[in-house]
Every structure is written in C-alpha cells, then in structure tokens.
Amino acid sequence: MSRCPFGTSRTRRFIPWASISIPGIGWLLFGLYPSLATIVYSFTQYSGLPGTPVNFCGFCNYTNGFTALWGELWPAIKTTLIYVAGVTILQNAIGLGLAMLMNRPGRSYTFYRALIFMPQIFSVAVVGTTFALILDPITGPAENAWHGIFHSTSAFLGDNTLALPLVMAVNIWMFSGYSMLIYIAGLRNIPKPVYEAAALDGAGKWRVFRHVTWPLLAPATTVNVFLTAMGTLGEYALILVLTGGNFGTKTLGLYMYDSAFGSNAQLGYGSMLAILQFGLTLVIGGGLLWALRRREIQL
Amino acid sequence: MSIRRPVAIGIVAVVAATSAAACSSSKSSGSGSAGPKETLTIAEWTNPGAVDYTKALDAQFEKAHPNVKINFQNTSTANGAWGQLSNSLLQSKSVDVLAQFAPTQKAFPPSFTNIKPGGPAALIEAGQLVDLKDQPFMKNYDMTAQQSAIGYNGGVYGVMAAEYAGAGAIWYKKDLLAKYNMTVPTTFTEFLADCAKLKAAGKTPIFLAGKVGMQGGIWQGIENQTLMAGKQPADSTQVSSDRANAFWNGTQNWNNQAYKDIGAKYQQVMQYIEPAAAGVDQQTAPGLWAVKSDDYPFLLDGSWDSSTILKANPKLNVGLFVLPGTDNAADNRVPVKPDLTWVVPTSAPHKDLAMEWLTMFSDPANYQNWLKATGSMSTEPSVSNSGTSWMDWLNQHTSDSFVQLTTPWIPQGASNDAAGPDYYKLAPIGSDSLDTILNRSASAYTKSIGK
Known part of the structure; x- marks a missing residue:
C-alpha cells in the first residue's frame, strides 16, 4: 500500500468526495430543498406559520392569480418589466459612459473609480433610508432644489408618476459602479493596435467607439446586461424601503414578498408568485443570453 | 496513519463541543436557587x-x-x-x-x-x-x-x-386652536369651517403621512360613524358581520351610494391637507408635526403616537379628538381599534x-402605568387612563365608543382594491376620480370572491 501526504491511496480516493460533500450538503439544504419546497407550497393553501396546516389545493393559487387576482398580478408584472428594462438600459449606458471616462491611469482616477463603486457596498436598507430622507418633501434637500427650479412642491416618492423613476434612479446610482468596473475590464482587453489602425485610417472618436470599442466590448456587454437584468428582476428590498410598493412601484418580487411574508401572509400564494417569477427570469434571462451571444458571434 | 490522526482529533473535538453544548444547555434550562x-x-x-x-x-x-x-x-x-x-x-x-x-x-x-x-x-x-x-x-x-x-x-x-382611537383620530395643537377662538369641532360642517378658517389665516390645516396611506383614516373615520349611526356600541361586531355578509351575497358593494357619500366627504377634508403629504413617511410625521408648533393645527394619526409626539416637543400643548364624520354630534363617536x-x-x-x-x-397598578406610557385606552374596567392632559377629550368620549368596523372578507392575495378604495390612487393623492376608484374596488371585490 503506497503512502502519500494525505493518507493511503485507498483513503485518498475519498478526499475529493469529502471535499465536495460539504458544499454539496449546503446546496442540498439551502438551494435544492427550498426550491423544491417552493414548488410544493405553490400547490397549497398554507400560512407559513409554524404548526398551521398545509392544505393541498391543486392549481388553486395559479387559477386565482390568473383569474380573480389578475387585477393585482398584471400591474406587478408590468411594473417589473418596466423596471427591468429601464434599469438595465440606463445602468449599462451610465456604466459604459463612466468606464470610458475613468479608464485612465493615475491615482486620482483610482480614487474616483472607488468612489463610484462605493454605493454597491452599502446595504440596501442604508441606501433606501438615506434617499427616503433626501426625498422627504418637507425636510429633504431635494425639496429645496425642486422648489428652486420648478417653483412648486412635489411629493417625490409619494407621487404616482415620479415614484417609479425615482426608485429606478436610486437602483442605478447604487449599481452603476459595478457595471463600470466590468466595462473597464472589457476596455482593457481591447488590443491597442486596433485603435492605432483605426487612427491611421483617420477614424474620429465617434467612429472609433462605434466600429471598434462597442463591437469589441460585446463580451462585457453580455455579462453586464445579463447580470443587471437578473439582479433587477428579483429586486424588492430597495423598493420596500423607499415606497413600500405604493404609488405604482409594486414589482412581482415585492408582491411575492408581501404575499408570502407580509401581514396575513399566505406562503402558498407567495410560492406560486415565486414560481412565476422564476419562469419570467428563465424567459428573460434565456432570451437575453441567446440574443447577446448571437450578437457576439456575429461581431 | 496521517489521515487517522486528524479524524481522531476531529472526533475528540466534536465530542468535546457536544459536551460543552450539553453543559450550557442544562445551565440555561435548569432552575433552582443557586445561580442557574x-x-x-x-x-x-x-x-x-x-x-x-x-x-x-x-x-x-x-x-x-x-x-x-x-x-x-x-x-x-x-x-x-x-x-x-x-x-x-x-x-x-x-x-x-x-x-x-x-x-x-x-x-x-x-x-x-x-x-x-x-x-x-x-x-x-x-x-x-x-x-x-x-x-x-x-x-x-x-x-x-x-x-x-x-x-x-x-x-x-x-x-x-x-386599544387606540385609530380611524379618524386627530391630534391638535390646543394653543393654535385657542388663538383662532376654536374649540374641538363636534360636527362635520363645523370641522370643515374650522379648516377653511385656518387656511384663510395662512395655515395648512392637516398634516398626515400619505406615503403609508394614513389618509385612509379620514375615510374610515367617516365610514365608521356613518355606518354605526343610531346603533348601540355593542352592535359594532354585528354591523361588521352583517356588512361582510351583504358584500359576500352581492347585496352591497363598494360603489353603493353610501360609499359615494363617504367618499365625497373624504375629498372635502382632503382639500385641506399639506400638498406634499403623499411623500411624508409615518416614521417622521409625528415628530415633524410636533416641532412645527405654529402651523399644521391637525395631525391625522392614531393615539398610539403620543410618546413620539411628546418626546419630539415636550412643551407642545396637544389634544386628541376624533374627526366628526356626520352632522349629528351624537353619531360622531370614537371607533376604537383593538x-x-x-x-x-x-x-x-x-x-x-x-x-x-x-x-x-x-396588576391594575402596573396596567395603569402601561396605559400612561402607551396612550392606550383601558381594557381593564377598573382602570382608566386618567391624568394625561392630551386625553381629556378622549376620556369624555370613551363611554360610548365602539369597536372599529372591519372590512368585508376577502381571500388572501386579493387585490388591494377589493378591500376598499385605494387611497394612493384616489384624488388628491392620486389622480383617479371617486367613481373610478369605487367602481374598480367593486369589480375587484366581486372578482376576488369568484363571482
């Protein structure tokens, strides 16, 4: 029997299995089990409170959602789609713009990059509360600025037309630094000779961006767009802190949270919404990946 | 064998940890006079x-x-x-x-x-x-x-x-009302007249946290007093139950005339609120109202916020009354929320x-202190929440108070519209008219119960 630093060859065979068993058990307990439980609960009437009965009711939650409760479900889906599209497009545009500006050597640029990325490390509760105070229509600084410019008052997060764009703006402010970093990594991967060749051909800044930078940033764009869309699809915490889902800001994620864990919660109905959100994520995520990968190949 | 040694050490560690856990467990659950x-x-x-x-x-x-x-x-x-x-x-x-x-x-x-x-x-x-x-x-x-x-x-x-005065409960600044020779209004018309007078004097009559739907208190206050008019306080549970049955059977719905009348009164009151109230959060509203002693004579908020108000401005001379929702003073009783x-x-x-x-x-002595600290109305018949200056009006009106009416039964997950008017969308907070809101609620209720 040969000897090795980690035991005999017989015991060594078990080391890989032992190594993957710990994360594997973790995944089974905290990944697979809750996912399967959500599917099962979506077919029940269950409050989610300990000791209360789990009544199987077939497709009752699905039927309710798509018939009697469609009036609540459809606005949540619509708001989610607007939220995802708006944040994904604007966050990527701003992230790319910042990356172009900040992709320069020097300590000051390192400092600015860190500053722009910083909101990402704050908790959603801190960011939400801070912006709620800034946007307070009585005491917040935003009110002074608004009054100075428009000579009127605004309820900001309590305004049915402004609330959703404001929540989206806070989301973009928080995460555009992250998009910027990915785009900077993409920009640094573009070979310099390509730019030199474009310059020799007499291409101006816009042409260089359109025909060199943008096409060669395709992999970074794929990653950024996909991650932003997926992250935004499940967003509920920031909206909860800023508006509580009122004034037209209730997304599917928040509707699910409210239904599953709010006052008078019904975990069964909330689980059905989670499955629906999973389906939406699959469709949007799959569609985006397919389209973006196709674009990469074409380029 | 090198692998067996760590395993053995691990086993020893697990056993030791388990023993330690067992010791601490017995310590925490044990009882006796000698320390644990x-x-x-x-x-x-x-x-x-x-x-x-x-x-x-x-x-x-x-x-x-x-x-x-x-x-x-x-x-x-x-x-x-x-x-x-x-x-x-x-x-x-x-x-x-x-x-x-x-x-x-x-x-x-x-x-x-x-x-x-x-x-x-x-x-x-x-x-x-x-x-x-x-x-x-x-x-x-x-x-x-x-x-x-x-x-x-x-x-x-x-x-x-x-239990608190919730629906229609209004905090008021006693000194500000006295300055304009006003007393606590007893009828709806009187309340509106006071608001008009205060507005003419350059004040913003009503402050509320519209971001969390506190404006609903105005509707609920008027609704409770209107539906309970002429009934005994003890009948309130039955009135709630009868209404729920009527909704379920389809003989009543949100777009009935009674709710149109309540809504019309609601909108009359809402013209006197702080214009930006829709963006005010409940976390900040009582404190903001309290520190601004020369404006906002009325704050729409439940009696549970007494401590916050008095902490924000201990010198403020405040009182609390319930919005008179009808023009018959005898019907304008206090709805109490358990x-x-x-x-x-x-x-x-x-x-x-x-x-x-x-x-x-x-214990009655302790419960008395609880009432004083929380501003709650008493649920022990032998104890009353006396000695608190802001409760003077409330104490005079508790004898004929009634348990706040509850909304009709709706299934979990039902649209917010089904449970009643959406105060966020109803003008002036939102832009929808009263008819639109009530018809939407009626339709949502009917759909939510599958009829």
Whole structure:
C-alpha cells in the first residue's frame, strides 16, 4: 500500500468526495430543498406559520392569480418589466459612459473609480433610508432644489408618476459602479493596435467607439446586461424601503414578498408568485443570453 | 496513519463541543436557587412608550424572580421587520410572550367563504396559542372586548392590552386652536369651517403621512360613524358581520351610494391637507408635526403616537379628538381599534413564567402605568387612563365608543382594491376620480370572491 501526504491511496480516493460533500450538503439544504419546497407550497393553501396546516389545493393559487387576482398580478408584472428594462438600459449606458471616462491611469482616477463603486457596498436598507430622507418633501434637500427650479412642491416618492423613476434612479446610482468596473475590464482587453489602425485610417472618436470599442466590448456587454437584468428582476428590498410598493412601484418580487411574508401572509400564494417569477427570469434571462451571444458571434 | 490522526482529533473535538453544548444547555434550562437562570423571552414591536414600559416591567419581574433573566426583543413594524422577527421566534419555539395585532372576528371568516385565516388567527385555529380564558389575571379585563379581539370558539387566546382611537383620530395643537377662538369641532360642517378658517389665516390645516396611506383614516373615520349611526356600541361586531355578509351575497358593494357619500366627504377634508403629504413617511410625521408648533393645527394619526409626539416637543400643548364624520354630534363617536395583544405560544419553553409575567402586567397598578406610557385606552374596567392632559377629550368620549368596523372578507392575495378604495390612487393623492376608484374596488371585490 503506497503512502502519500494525505493518507493511503485507498483513503485518498475519498478526499475529493469529502471535499465536495460539504458544499454539496449546503446546496442540498439551502438551494435544492427550498426550491423544491417552493414548488410544493405553490400547490397549497398554507400560512407559513409554524404548526398551521398545509392544505393541498391543486392549481388553486395559479387559477386565482390568473383569474380573480389578475387585477393585482398584471400591474406587478408590468411594473417589473418596466423596471427591468429601464434599469438595465440606463445602468449599462451610465456604466459604459463612466468606464470610458475613468479608464485612465493615475491615482486620482483610482480614487474616483472607488468612489463610484462605493454605493454597491452599502446595504440596501442604508441606501433606501438615506434617499427616503433626501426625498422627504418637507425636510429633504431635494425639496429645496425642486422648489428652486420648478417653483412648486412635489411629493417625490409619494407621487404616482415620479415614484417609479425615482426608485429606478436610486437602483442605478447604487449599481452603476459595478457595471463600470466590468466595462473597464472589457476596455482593457481591447488590443491597442486596433485603435492605432483605426487612427491611421483617420477614424474620429465617434467612429472609433462605434466600429471598434462597442463591437469589441460585446463580451462585457453580455455579462453586464445579463447580470443587471437578473439582479433587477428579483429586486424588492430597495423598493420596500423607499415606497413600500405604493404609488405604482409594486414589482412581482415585492408582491411575492408581501404575499408570502407580509401581514396575513399566505406562503402558498407567495410560492406560486415565486414560481412565476422564476419562469419570467428563465424567459428573460434565456432570451437575453441567446440574443447577446448571437450578437457576439456575429461581431 | 496521517489521515487517522486528524479524524481522531476531529472526533475528540466534536465530542468535546457536544459536551460543552450539553453543559450550557442544562445551565440555561435548569432552575433552582443557586445561580442557574431561566430565560424568559418576550417580544413586541417598537412603540417607544410600550418598549420603555415593558423594559421597566421586565426589571421589576427580574427583581421579583432572581432566577429569571428576561430576553426582551423588539423591532420596528416598518418594512416587514416585525413580521420576520415574530415568525422566526415562533419557528424556533423560543418565545414565551409575544405581541400580536388583535386579529378580531374578521380574521375567522365563516366556512362557506372557504377563506383560510392568516396571521394570529391561523395560529389560533391550528392550536398554536394557549387559551388564556381561565387564567386568573383575565378576570381583570373586559371579557367581551377580549372575546371580540382574540376570541375563537369560546376560548380567548391572548390579552388585548392596548386599544387606540385609530380611524379618524386627530391630534391638535390646543394653543393654535385657542388663538383662532376654536374649540374641538363636534360636527362635520363645523370641522370643515374650522379648516377653511385656518387656511384663510395662512395655515395648512392637516398634516398626515400619505406615503403609508394614513389618509385612509379620514375615510374610515367617516365610514365608521356613518355606518354605526343610531346603533348601540355593542352592535359594532354585528354591523361588521352583517356588512361582510351583504358584500359576500352581492347585496352591497363598494360603489353603493353610501360609499359615494363617504367618499365625497373624504375629498372635502382632503382639500385641506399639506400638498406634499403623499411623500411624508409615518416614521417622521409625528415628530415633524410636533416641532412645527405654529402651523399644521391637525395631525391625522392614531393615539398610539403620543410618546413620539411628546418626546419630539415636550412643551407642545396637544389634544386628541376624533374627526366628526356626520352632522349629528351624537353619531360622531370614537371607533376604537383593538391593537397590541400578548399571546403565549403552545411551544413556549416557560409557560408558567409567561403566566406569571402576564399576571404582573395585568396588576391594575402596573396596567395603569402601561396605559400612561402607551396612550392606550383601558381594557381593564377598573382602570382608566386618567391624568394625561392630551386625553381629556378622549376620556369624555370613551363611554360610548365602539369597536372599529372591519372590512368585508376577502381571500388572501386579493387585490388591494377589493378591500376598499385605494387611497394612493384616489384624488388628491392620486389622480383617479371617486367613481373610478369605487367602481374598480367593486369589480375587484366581486372578482376576488369568484363571482
């Protein structure tokens, strides 16, 4: 029997299995089990409170959602789609713009990059509360600025037309630094000779961006767009802190949270919404990946 | 063999850790006079007055029970934090005395509705809360009120310790009203006239936290007094039940004339609110209102915020009355909302101690202090919340108060519109007209019950 630093060859065979068993058990307990439980609960009437009965009711939650409760479900889906599209497009545009500006050597640029990325490390509760105070229509600084410019008052997060764009703006402010970093990594991967060749051909800044930078940033764009869309699809915490889902800001994620864990919660109905959100994520995520990968190949 | 050594060490470590855990476990659960303490876990949501009082009572309890240590937990109701804490304590079976919002009888819809109860009502139905009906301390309380708040099938599953003037409750600045020679209005017309006079004097009559829907209090205040007009206070549970049945049977709905009239009055009051009120949060509203002593004569907010208001501006001379929703002063009575209710889960590790704590809480002398700290109306007939200057009007009007009416039964997950008008979308907070809102609610209600 040969000897090795980690035991005999017989015991060594078990080391890989032992190594993957710990994360594997973790995944089974905290990944697979809750996912399967959500599917099962979506077919029940269950409050989610300990000791209360789990009544199987077939497709009752699905039927309710798509018939009697469609009036609540459809606005949540619509708001989610607007939220995802708006944040994904604007966050990527701003992230790319910042990356172009900040992709320069020097300590000051390192400092600015860190500053722009910083909101990402704050908790959603801190960011939400801070912006709620800034946007307070009585005491917040935003009110002074608004009054100075428009000579009127605004309820900001309590305004049915402004609330959703404001929540989206806070989301973009928080995460555009992250998009910027990915785009900077993409920009640094573009070979310099390509730019030199474009310059020799007499291409101006816009042409260089359109025909060199943008096409060669395709992999970074794929990653950024996909991650932003997926992250935004499940967003509920920031909206909860800023508006509580009122004034037209209730997304599917928040509707699910409210239904599953709010006052008078019904975990069964909330689980059905989670499955629906999973389906939406699959469709949007799959569609985006397919389209973006196709674009990469074409380029 | 090199691999066996770490395994052996690991086994020893696990055994040692298990032994240590067993030791600490026996320490925490043991009882006796020689040191080992039992830990009684009590949890409630953050209401500054209630939290301060509970901490004081906990200290008193620990003094009387040297072997008991109280683990007191509290968190805000904002952003679902309280729900999360409450649920996790129940899941871990570690809480002995837990605060819950009184479910009231609305939470137990008749079986023909096929609606499953949620929240504390689900816990009661599943036998997860201890029936406190026969506990000696329950004799201190008004059992009819307790039954109505948290009774089910003859049992009483909690102690409703606080009830507040909620629907239509209005805080007012006494000095500001006196400056304009006003007294507390007794009719709806009088209230509107006062608002008009204050507005003409350059004041913004009403402040409220529209971001969390406090404007609904105006609607509910008018609705409660209108639907209870000419009825005995004790009939309120029946009125709620009759209305729920009428909605279920389709003989009543949100777009009936009664609700159009209530809505018209609501809109008359709403023309006097702070224009940016829709963006004001409840976390900041009472404090903001209190510090601005020369404006905002009225604040629409429940009596539960007394502590916050008085802490923000201790010098402010305030009072509280209920919006007179009709033009007959006799009908403008106080709707009372059953609120904080202590429950003992069947999974509580220290039920006997929990009962002792509730006994101490229910002692009339202690309960008097609880009322003073929280601004709650009394649920013990022998105790009244006297000696608090802001409660002068309320104390004169408690004798004919009634339990706030509850909304019709709706299935869980039903659209917000089904439960009544959407105050966020109704003008002037939103842009929808009263007819649009009421028709939408009526349609949503009908759909939600599958008819």
